[in-house]
Amino acid sequence: MSIFNMKGSFVDNLPKIYALYTGGFVVFIILMALLEKAGGSADTIAKLFVAFTIVIYAVIGWLSRTMQVDAYYVAGRQVPPVFNGMATAADWMSGASFVAMAGGIYMGGHPYLAFVVGWTGGYVLVAVLMAPYLRKFGCYTVPDFIGTRYGGNLARFCAVVVLVVASFTYVTAQINATGTIAAFVLQIPFQVAVWIALVAILLCAMLGGMRAVTWTQVAQYIVLIVAYLVPVFWMSQKQGFGVFPQFEYGAAVDRLKELEVLQQVGVLKPEHAVPGMSALTVHHSFAGNDLISKVKFGTLVACMMMGTASLPHILMRYFTTPSVSDARKSVAWSLLFIFMLYFTAPALATLTKLQVLDPSLPTSIIGKSIASVNALDWVQKWGNVGFLKIIDSNHDGLLQINEFFMRGDIVVLATPEIAGLPAVISGLVLAGGLAAAMSTADGLLLAIANALSHDLYYKMIDPKAETRRRLIVARVLLLGIGAAGSAVAALRLTGILGAVAWAFDFAMSGLFFPLVLGVWWKRANTPGAIAGMVIGLGAGTWYLYMVRWGGMTPWLGIDHLRFGIIGAGASLISMVAVTLMTKEPDAETQAMVDEVRIPKGATVLASTH
Amino acid sequence: MSADISQKEVHWQRTKGLMIWHLIIWFIFSFVVHWFAPQLNKISFIGFPLGFYMAAQGSLIVFVVQLFVFASQQAKIDRECGMAEEE
Numbered sequence: 001m002s003i004f005n006m007k008g009s010f011v012d013n014l015p016k017i018y019a020l021y022t023g024g025f026v027v028f029i030i031l032m033a034l035l036e037k038a039g040g041s042a043d044t045i046a047k048l049f050v051a052f053t054i055v056i057y058a059v060i061g062w063l064s065r066t067m068q069v070d071a072y073y074v075a076g077r078q079v080p081p082v083f084n085g086m087a088t089a090a091d092w093m094s095g096a097s098f099v100a101m102a103g104g105i106y107m108g109g110h111p112y113l114a115f116v117v118g119w120t121g122g123y124v125l126v127a128v129l130m131a132p133y134l135r136k137f138g139c140y141t142v143p144d145f146i147g148t149r150y151g152g153n154l155a156r157f158c159a160v161v162v163l164v165v166a167s168f169t170y171v172t173a174q175i176n177a178t179g180t181i182a183a184f185v186l187q188i189p190f191q192v193a194v195w196i197a198l199v200a201i202l203l204c205a206m207l208g209g210m211r212a213v214t215w216t217q218v219a220q221y222i223v224l225i226v227a228y229l230v231p232v233f234w235m236s237q238k239q240g241f242g243v244f245p246q247f248e249y250g251a252a253v254d255r256l257k258e259l260e261v262l263q264q265v266g267v268l269k270p271e272h273a274v275p276g277m278s279a280l281t282v283h284h285s286f287a288g289n290d291l292i293s294k295v296k297f298g299t300l301v302a303c304m305m306m307g308t309a310s311l312p313h314i315l316m317r318y319f320t321t322p323s324v325s326d327a328r329k330s331v332a333w334s335l336l337f338i339f340m341l342y343f344t345a346p347a348l349a350t351l352t353k354l355q356v357l358d359p360s361l362p363t364s365i366i367g368k369s370i371a372s373v374n375a376l377d378w379v380q381k382w383g384n385v386g387f388l389k390i391i392d393s394n395h396d397g398l399l400q401i402n403e404f405f406m407r408g409d410i411v412v413l414a415t416p417e418i419a420g421l422p423a424v425i426s427g428l429v430l431a432g433g434l435a436a437a438m439s440t441a442d443g444l445l446l447a448i449a450n451a452l453s454h455d456l457y458y459k460m461i462d463p464k465a466e467t468r469r470r471l472i473v474a475r476v477l478l479l480g481i482g483a484a485g486s487a488v489a490a491l492r493l494t495g496i497l498g499a500v501a502w503a504f505d506f507a508m509s510g511l512f513f514p515l516v517l518g519v520w521w522k523r524a525n526t527p528g529a530i531a532g533m534v535i536g537l538g539a540g541t542w543y544l545y546m547v548r549w550g551g552m553t554p555w556l557g558i559d560h561l562r563f564g565i566i567g568a569g570a571s572l573i574s575m576v577a578v579t580l581m582t583k584e585p586d587a588e589t590q591a592m593v594d595e596v597r598i599p600k601g602a603t604v605l606a607s608t609h
Numbered sequence: 610m611s612a613d614i615s616q617k618e619v620h621w622q623r624t625k626g627l628m629i630w631h632l633i634i635w636f637i638f639s640f641v642v643h644w645f646a647p648q649l650n651k652i653s654f655i656g657f658p659l660g661f662y663m664a665a666q667g668s669l670i671v672f673v674v675q676l677f678v679f680a681s682q683q684a685k686i687d688r689e690c691g692m693a694e695e696e
Contacts, residue, residue, distance in 0.1 A: 019621060105665075110646065113664035120669045124635040128628050132683075242631035248664070250656025264658035285661035300641050303638065323694050325684050333653050339673050346665035597621055598692040 011078055011601040022222050033424045039191050042423035046185050049427035053223055058203040065207035065217050072209035072490045073140040075320040081216055085333025088317045088441035092338055095177025096500045098436035103408025105349035109282040114300035116342050121309025127331035130309055131318040133519040133596050135327035137367035138603025142312040143455040149518045150529040153460050158533040162510030163312045167444045170503035174441035175489040181434045193489045198486040208473055213442045220435035228341050229434020232348050235419040246347045256284045257261045259357045262296045263366050267400035271393040277405040298555040303564040304427050309505025310511040313447035352411050354375035369584055370399050382410055443541030449478040501561045509567025513575050528579030535574040540567020620690035632678050638668040
């Protein structure tokens with residue numbers, strides 16, 4: 001860092017370094033805008049955006065290389081709360097949050113907002129029940145906590161299995177998203193693009209482990225939040241919703257109620273089925289008053305929250321703060337940074353819907369003649385790549401609401417074009433989507449590889465391995481898991497969002513209660529925890545299989561997105577029952593729990609172990 | 610030693626109390642409010658139907674504020690019980 005001629009340590013200079021970085025990024029955006037003015041094509045600009053950001057991440061990854069165990073696993077425990085908050089936000093917000101969320105709200109209306117509530121409120125559970133205690137424990141990985149608190153290799157192994165199942169489900173979706181963007185920008189086949197995506201992802205994590213991932217994630221957060229907010233502010237300004245549409249789109253929500261009647265949303269049903277796309281049939285702010293609707297909202301919220309508090313790649317971010325109280329503060333900062341995107345997504349969905357539906361706006365398409373809509377640039381462009389489709393089912397030459405089919409993802413990706421913003425903004429949005437998917441993929445790959453290298457290899461197979469060997473094994477595993485993830489992603493088994501929701505359900509089924517009760521219930525013992533993990537994951541997986549492929553009717557609307565309710569329920573019951581049937585943990589374990597509950601004093605595990 | 614144990618006991622009781630309060634608030638804004646979304650939608654709040662507003666923004670703001678308050682409250686408990694980390 002000597003080129004910046006800074007005094008003091010790296011950590012002291014963080015605000016300066018990232019301010020410089022943000023300034024540099026803004027200068028780059030301005031340069032791209034000038035290039036566009038000078039006649040640069042949209043394609044070239046998009047490629048430059050992607051290339052520039054990836055090179056930056058790779059440079060940070062290289063500068064953060066390390067051969068020290070605690071730097072590799074927990075970034076040396078010196079990440080200040082605000083910066084850890086940004087890194088967690090990038091770790092957390094995946095391709096699904098960035099690309100799919102606004103579109104989901106657009107198509108799904110109020111019921112979809114359960115994701116917004118669940119993916120924010122989960123942090124209350126993280127802060128109150130988990131993060132500070134796990135930080136005090138001083139573990140390197142989540143199975144490290146389970147293995148030490150409950151003792152024995154079997155408990156540790158079960159935790160590794162749950163972690164791998166949940167995180168691997170999630171990481172394939174992220175490699176898929178990274179590959180989709182790479183394929184789009186570079187115009188290469190998706191099957192090739194996933195491997196290029198993997199190389200980019202590994203460049204950030206291979207050499208520096210958690211330390212490198214931390215500092216690239218901070219950089220990625222800055223790119224993704226700028227990329228999400230700038231188009232929304234710009235569009236809103238241009239169309240008279242004020243600079244901060246987040247606080248002023250109430251009128252737009254109200255206006256949609258009139259338009260939905262006018263355009264017969266929900267009255268006209270689509271007469272065709274278009275795979276991967278749908279027509280709008282749901283009223284924007286309508287909330288069902290029947291029991292099933294209410295239960296479905298609540299159970300989805302519960303799954304996403306408990307999943308948040310059990311996902312190892314999130315929990316392990318709080319192992320990196322300098323102290324227990326910093327871990328708590330850091331959760332609050334994380335949620336603030338996440339909130340910036342999540343409270344913008346519904347505004348974006350609302351404004352875009354208004355653009356499309358309101359006949360008094362020049363951008364509207366519903367009710368217009370099909371010939372004029374087909375002539376629009378963005379309709380042609382996104383129609384060509386299979387994101388939207390127009391079918392004149394009643395042959396009247398006008399576009400009705402049930403004749404316009406689209407993929408939800410278009411709401412974020414095409415907004416700059418729908419609103420007529422310059423191409424430089426489209427390039428920025430692509431770089432943002434890439435940052436979101438890459439940062440989450442990095443966190444997940446590292447969580448899996450670290451659990452396998454630390455818990456499986458070092459703790460169970462070769463406890464005498466020297467540092468160098470441990471860190472080489474960790475990197476080889478990272479490479480292997482990444483390759484496996486890319487190979488699965490290349491098969492394109494599920495959509496992005498389905499796989500993401502499942503990861504939350506898997507994690508909560510197996511890990512939520514063993515983690516919470518490990519801190520809050522001193523009586524919890526080894527057989528109980530093992531039963532909780534095995535029966536929880538087993539019951540959840542069985543239920544998923546039955547409702548998704550086995551032809552079973554879901555109980556009370558608990559469908560495949562919500563199977564964690566069954567898994568976690570089974571986990572709680574079996575863990576409590578088995579614990580009470582077997583004898584209480586020994587005095588040493590109970591003293592360890594007491595020690596975890598107070599911030600003062602040394603960590604339970606030695607600082608390097 | 611016994612003084613230390615009772616101090617730890619007080620600290621844990623207050624920590625548990627704080628946890629319960631925060632989980633009650635969390636429960637209300639995660640589940641109770643949204644259960645009544647159809648009824649709340651009849652009320653208009655800064656131009657929004659209230660049920661929609663709570664899910665799109667209201668609950669989120671509560672969670673963010675709650676976590677900053679929680680961090681400082683727990684830090685206060687740690688300090689007063691002599692259980693805070695040394696700087």
